[in-house]
Amino acid sequence: MNIGEIAKLAGVSSAAVSRYFNNGYISEEKRETIRKVVEKTGYRPSVQAQMLRTKKTKMIGVILPKIDLGSITSMVSGLLAVLNENGYQLLLANTQNNSEKELEYLSTFNSKQVDGVVFIATIFTAKHRKALKEMTVPVVIAGQRLSGYPCIYHDDYNAVYELTSMFLKKGCRQIGYLGVLPQDKAAGQARFEGYCNAVTDGGLKECRENTLVADFTMESGYEKTEELIRKCGLLDGLICATDEIAIGAIQYFKSQKISVPGDILVAGIGDSALSKVTTPTVTTVHYSFEKSGELAAEMLLNILVGNDCSIREVKLGYSIVENESSRK
Amino acid sequence: MNIGEIAKLAGVSSAAVSRYFNNGYISEEKRETIRKVVEKTGYRPSVQAQMLRTKKTKMIGVILPKIDLGSITSMVSGLLAVLNENGYQLLLANTQNNSEKELEYLSTFNSKQVDGVVFIATIFTAKHRKALKEMTVPVVIAGQRLSGYPCIYHDDYNAVYELTSMFLKKGCRQIGYLGVLPQDKAAGQARFEGYCNAVTDGGLKECRENTLVADFTMESGYEKTEELIRKCGLLDGLICATDEIAIGAIQYFKSQKISVPGDILVAGIGDSALSKVTTPTVTTVHYSFEKSGELAAEMLLNILVGNDCSIREVKLGYSIVENESSRK
């Protein structure tokens, strides 16, 4: 069943049927006859033919490093809400933190498979920059700031700065930090700098000694906390770059009969579901990931309609969620 | 840059270039010249044109009720792994538990937009059956058994039967149950029946009185536990249809100074990340959702290549993860 057959049944040309679907000039009377035929046959235009002819796929590619992460699924949820609302579909690519795959999917999506791309990445290399430069479809970066590209990210620096300052105000004088790789500008570098500057501004020194790099897991949080304590002695505060790390840290302290928050205050980042069910519950930073997904989608759609004056860079705020692990 | 221009540059026909990409008859020498031209120009065939001509989109639609749920993202992860491996892309549709949207996306995907659909649903109505009957592209159902359709699901009945039997063996004589809507055949009905039959087989009676229906949240678990205790007095065991409900229940017991597992044993289902970080950690049932995603993808791909003798229905096993909430 194609447009020609419908046209024949309705006694019009295929152009008229096309206009019927695309709000072109068409008389009320033909519109009605076509409507009837379409209804009776259940005809739907072939999206493939439309894509080929119009060069619009109405699809947005989303590249993400890991699907089973609350922050990321929230973003996807926000993306989907806005995209579907506007008649776009979402093509998902999971790179499993594999840098090569990120480049591969960028290239795949670029070859006209989608109208635009939302790129959720953690670490940008020179290769990424090169791949991005070669893109012919618009790309919005989510979760990181990348100069020259439309992007949306969170105020990591100030979030951790404020978190650390809060610990100082509560009397902490030996604050440790468990971070992630600094190549990750957002979760790694910005958060670490927030910690460092807050500590220095608070009149403490040698912040770098009280820090270690972990990965994004609870196990790593546990191990690195042990290492940190062995290295620095007992601290009175510990800021962690993610909730998972913080929970691992708390588990270590529990195993050592070190009281949280009695002996040491602990905080994480992300406001994950986990942070609300542990004992003690974990003080953390809330980012609105769903909102950032929605905004990323809106930015991309704006670019697609050629709205050159639209928002091109967004830094989203945060709110500190004080839970039991820092109540003093 | 289209196939014709490449053909001209290589001094061959467009058919030859097409054959170059599709492993058709072509001499080694032409293959080489085409390869060079393709490399130099960076040409890639238009997927839209290919789709139109071949009637294959190499895309699979995935319809899911909620993206921010560990079990579902694990499935998606498994789906993606297998689909991408085989050159397929994943088109994501999130229905937010909206039955109308489920039907709408089924219909959208059906109109030749994808080669096949993976449908992750919770409740099947008559409308769903009708919509499924009208599908012209193959559909694999995940998370539920639906007679007549390729499907993949977990052994909910026996999982809960075994969990309940374990509680009985530990001496429980008053086991309560917090379930979800029985319209959900898998998480609702099958789990509930597993509980009922285990209780009856264990020589206890009146199982139905000790049960209530909650929804999938911790809050609901908290409230319904309160209601259940008010109704039935103190139980000595509580089986919950999900980990979230179980955690809500434990929070209620904590608030009432009722000891878990001292006074009452509690278990959930799903082996979520949450169940591992609470105090006490929650006894639960592990399902391999990632594997079910992989299998669903494999089933669908098999159907697509016309392998009629392939697996059409899979019931996956489970393992009980005994944690602190039931250690007696």
Added chain:
DNA sequence: ATAATAAGTGTAATCGGTTTCATATGATAG
């Protein structure tokens, strides 16, 4: 020597729409 088969190639039809262009009609303006 001849028939049959396999390998290699190009032409042109095809997939199913959208859109340009030419054309027609009726209404309004000058």
Added chain:
DNA sequence: CTATCATATGAAACCGATTACACTTATTAT
């Protein structure tokens, strides 16, 4: 009474690939 314009329509070109078909040449079987 013509010129202009908005509305309405269909024919045909076009998007960019795949593939059926016809054809040539080389190889093998009879």
